[in-house]
Amino acid sequence: MNRLLASLFLVALAWPAAAEPRGTGDLGIVIERAAGRVAVVDRAKVARLATVEGLGDLSHAAAVFSPDERFAYVFGRDGGLTKIDLLTATVARRVVQSGNSIGGAISEDGRLIAVANYEPGGVRVFDADSLELVADIPATERGDGKRSKVVGLEDAPGNRFVFSLYDTDEIWVADFSAGATPAVTRFTGIGRQPYDALVTEDGRFYVAGLFGEDGLVLLDLWHPERGTRRILDGYGRGEQPLPVYKMPHLEGWAVAGNLAFLPAIGRHEVLVVELPSWKQVAAIPVKGQPVFAMARPGGRHVWVNFALPDNATVQVIDTETLTVADTLTPGPGVLHMEFSPRGDRVWLSVRDKDEVQVWDAASRRALGALPADKPSGIFFTSRAHRIGL
């Protein structure tokens, strides 16, 4: 990374910009995990605009955005749910809604924020304006007086939230289309210990990974009456020769055309699965244990980052030839990648260099960098317009 070049992008801006109106379609946030704060960024100008403090424990933090792309909802590890006003760079609302949580989602209509909780196990749903509690959905009791942890919480069309119960092997669909009291459909015995999940970009399929056995579970949200079914029975920790340094993120799974690209668990491979059959058609050798495999918008390439000891590297897969087209070395601790919505650029969190790098996704040249304190997740407001993010 050329520091001189990078400095060109460090535009010093007065912020919040007084009475100057501005659009919000090009904003984003970067999680500064260790410091419990987020940076507000302008992805078009490659500028850090402001810092918002006081968000608590941001390990594994994620964010969603209001439909008007003005507010970010940040889900902390400590049960904190913080609503940030990107235009004023202030905390608009904040609640600590549980003792231990893991991500959340915003409803299709933008009116409800749902949070997945470990402790107490269940899902709590809040009004997106006020952050007042709208609905509490306790998970199944697991026998020791506690309730199951909830993981893999995703939004789906029809104002539904879909999530998995780690301890009791269930997938639940909570339908808020009729108002604040959800209709909950429970799928039981779906497979041992679902640990993470995704919803496909079209909002049709919910896929959960299993920690307690090999394989994945698929729920067709167009046909919930058909129940869940197992896919990719070989996918998992199983009899892997390699230890697993970091479980891959399912939400990062890439779909390009009719192919999905999945980080293998433990192995140095990205798996290629054909849709809608969900059958594996290839395994692409890569440098390390993949964490995220993310499609560049348009689907021409998939970018992959890795667990230790290979987390200084990013590889780019050509989705036509199913081979590695490029190997990049942004630096140690590449934790997350976020594409511009049309796919011309990609931002990379490089934790151990305390910077966020901006790359041209076509030429794969670094364009610049912004300083950030141990950056992890990067989230652009364009996510507001997408299903299942």
Added chain:
Amino acid sequence: MNRLLASLFLVALAWPAAAEPRGTGDLGIVIERAAGRVAVVDRAKVARLATVEGLGDLSHAAAVFSPDERFAYVFGRDGGLTKIDLLTATVARRVVQSGNSIGGAISEDGRLIAVANYEPGGVRVFDADSLELVADIPATERGDGKRSKVVGLEDAPGNRFVFSLYDTDEIWVADFSAGATPAVTRFTGIGRQPYDALVTEDGRFYVAGLFGEDGLVLLDLWHPERGTRRILDGYGRGEQPLPVYKMPHLEGWAVAGNLAFLPAIGRHEVLVVELPSWKQVAAIPVKGQPVFAMARPGGRHVWVNFALPDNATVQVIDTETLTVADTLTPGPGVLHMEFSPRGDRVWLSVRDKDEVQVWDAASRRALGALPADKPSGIFFTSRAHRIGL
């Protein structure tokens, strides 16, 4: 439409809202064709916020949005290119850049606005900030001292614009990735009289319809070196028994899963084409001559409107059963449809009722309406984040 219900949505708002900051992800515009003006709307609140006047001839007008979703660029029929500031509801810039034009596009990086011109035939490209001319690309001379009309201008990944030359049977790709002077690639003899075109949602395929013969022309933008190829040789006016009341819009073509849904020309059918083979697999009987066939985001349904005498009707196709699931009668003169980005709602221009109707796309119930003077195109800012719109 229940006028009492509708009136509930006529929120009276002071606008522009002084120093109140607001996001721009939920804004949009409605073309009031006859009056030469546009309405600025809030799609979340279902509110008409402001009116912007003085846009000239807005027959067949279209719009694109800046990446920050603050500015709309409106392409008029009379060569007018108007940049509207949605936050202040004012004309930020306006140029009359030709005598007769037909649509335009914004580059991937948001810095260039291209306009397709009939007179003089060619493409002119403007700086998105200033609307100063950046590049002039005259079309091929057609032999009578004039140049070919340009149609089907679309943006594509890599800061490319792709367009068709109606009179000289060509498709050109103008690549601005190296700066203001484009590298132009010309495909000649592609088929007689290309009259409109689309780019698929992934930015890969450019498809042009032919007026002078049956069939379509496909250009794979991942592989321009392979040249163009003909697809769907039966598609066209050909030996149709029915007169064509209105040529369908290609840009409205819907892709759901691996199926594309195309309005047939002249016939009362929506054609179903399988990708990536581009072979026809079904023809769905519908009420009239289809104009737009648009996929609800997520791809569960395709909504279809019609030419006269059936333009009071909208039909909804189930993309699994390939049958008509619903027939709606919004009223005479349904000219355009625009979905919310996650697909929960759809707005319909009902010209002869002077209103824009808002429907729940899942239940297919009318939620309300906004007054509009002979509305035609509806465009939401979420288009800013999409390729080929």
